[in-house]
Amino acid sequence: MEHRHITRAVRIIAVALRTEAVAYCCILSCQENNKRVEHSKGKYHISEGDSNIHSNHFDFEYGTVDILCPVPAGCAVPFQVAVTKDVTDLEHQPAFLEVLNQETRSDSFPHNFTVCFSAMFGFTNVLQLVQTMEMLRLLGVTRVVIYKTSCSADTQRILDYYTHIGLVEVIPWSIPRFLKVSDSWLPSLGPGQLHYYGQILALNDFVYRYMYQTKYISMHDVDELILPKQVDR
Template sequence: MAHIGLQRAVRPVRKHLKKLMYISPLITILSVTVLMWTFRSDRNVQSWLSFYQKVSHTSWTNPELTAGPGCQESSCGKNRSLLEVTPERELSILPVSGTKTWLISAYLDHRFEIKKVRLIAVVLRSETVAYRCLFCCRAERHVSEGLSSVHSDHFDFPYGTADIMCPVPSACQSPSHITVMSAMEVMPEAADGKCGEKLDQRFIEVKNQEAKTDSFKYNFTVCLSTMFDFTNVLQLAQSLEMMKLLGVNRVVVYKTNCSQETQRLLDHYTQQGFLEVISWPLSRYVNVSRGWLPLHGAGDLHYMGQIPALNDCLYRYMYQTKYLALQDMDELILPQEVRSWSALLPLLEKKYSAVKCYMFENNVFPITATLPPPSPVTAPPGGVWGKVSGVNILDHLYQEPIIQKTLFSNFKIIVNPRAIFSPTVHGVLSPQQSCAWIDRNIARMYHTRDPKQPKLTPEQLVYDGRLLTYSAALVPAVNTALRESQLLPEDDTHTYRL
């Protein structure tokens, strides 16, 4: 009996111990979490946000060029209240049934006597299609006939960029969504005249509902198109920090894929509200080329769809920014008489009062030439940056001489986006007469890249130290961005010296 009593006494104790065995680890985990939250709260918030962003949408990039962890430091949020943080988004590209047409995006264009919706599209140039536009306006369906215009800059690829212009019906002055079908296709049944459900699967949202002429969210926005197989981390950081020094408020990247290190940097600038990354999925639908001519790369569409991306960026920011620059990541438009675009543009507007588009001469600084600046000038030391993949623009201060053959080629532009209809790789297609060529002594473009004149000797290159005049501010800013992106150790320093 004593033995039975002892068993009965022990049994509740065992039950309590068993409960404690499960509860103790939980208490430990909660305690550690609280400690981590207390001491590194901002870091954990950013990590969880980054994790959520990664798992909440499907990655379709090259497995070896994937997204890495997000911005990890509290200082990534500096000035966040001044800029809008836009999470990475993927464009929803829609096919036009029975055709070789793909719809990229739709924008209300207020610059015509009769309002129109402009659909940016990719089309097979050899195919002739009559389009019918279906509008959704307060859940009711309206119809008009669409007119397609293929851009002349297609570089002889089978596919090209097109604008499909859809006049807005009088009974639907503020369409929320639109889609396009071939006029040869049978109109889908809708006995009640309604748009139906699941609009996002069959229609594209119509943006730019309100036209603006002032009070823009941004003063300067830069469109950087078609990032693919990208690993040039250092030059990207330097370019973005240089743009900040020049007065840029927003940069837009159309990304196909990039290295994990690049993704960390993109996440950092996205969390700051300085960068918007748009996932560019066009290669799922069209066989895009990695070259700008058919002989430079197999495919059916020019250079990863660069031109439709530039057109989308122009219209996406038409009423968000006062000025828009269309350029590549390895290009910088530097004023020569003043320090920033904020000071440059008023000078240009005064000099060219009626002009809304400014073209800047291309100057190539070959990355194959690493020469010291002439005495007594010295470049800042770059030892720490050697641990980061990519080009150091401060190592390449000698440019190729300008030759007549290429003088007016490969330039880039800053525009009033509301004055432009069709941008292209270099300049605009419409209206052509609106652009002015800017004297190189006022401002010019610095293009740090592979040589265009590879047979030049070092003695034939021309020194230009303009970039060095920004280095005292540039170097620490780049260091901070790399450290906060976990691309440089916390204790590494990079001291600027003259």
């Protein structure tokens, strides 16, 4: 849910072909009279989506796009949303997503300090990963979010351990299944359809996913550490 606009809306973060002009149609399942009306029953609320492609696409063919879906007046609480190009043909039912961030939060966050790594691909440096995790814990980080495309078996065991103790949330990052992602930040340095394993998309997903879950966030790589120069106690 997007609470910062005058009109109620649901924000969807997606990937789009930058040269293609698309009229998006939003399909919302809503809670009415304290009951959820499932989309499978054929009861929908429809609105016209407003899209905006991010400027930091680095000249790749595809880019991150925000699709804002206005919430119709008859929809009390939207809890699922789908986006399609043709609302007249629902024979192949579109994939519905859960609407997150239903309630705003300004204090009492579940986490105080969260770090995001994006995106992990072909990662094998177990020692570096453990060192970074333990250093982050010393700095007061209570959650590390990792967008993972691929890693070694030893790395996975480390991720499983930190997930088990509640420090890490691993988000499977399957963008390379659908697009040819670049391993660089410019098309001239790494051919592909999307910038650096979809990193811009992952970072935007992280910001909204943890918008009401943490007070502070930091976004960097596993081989980086951001340290305070001085601390007031």
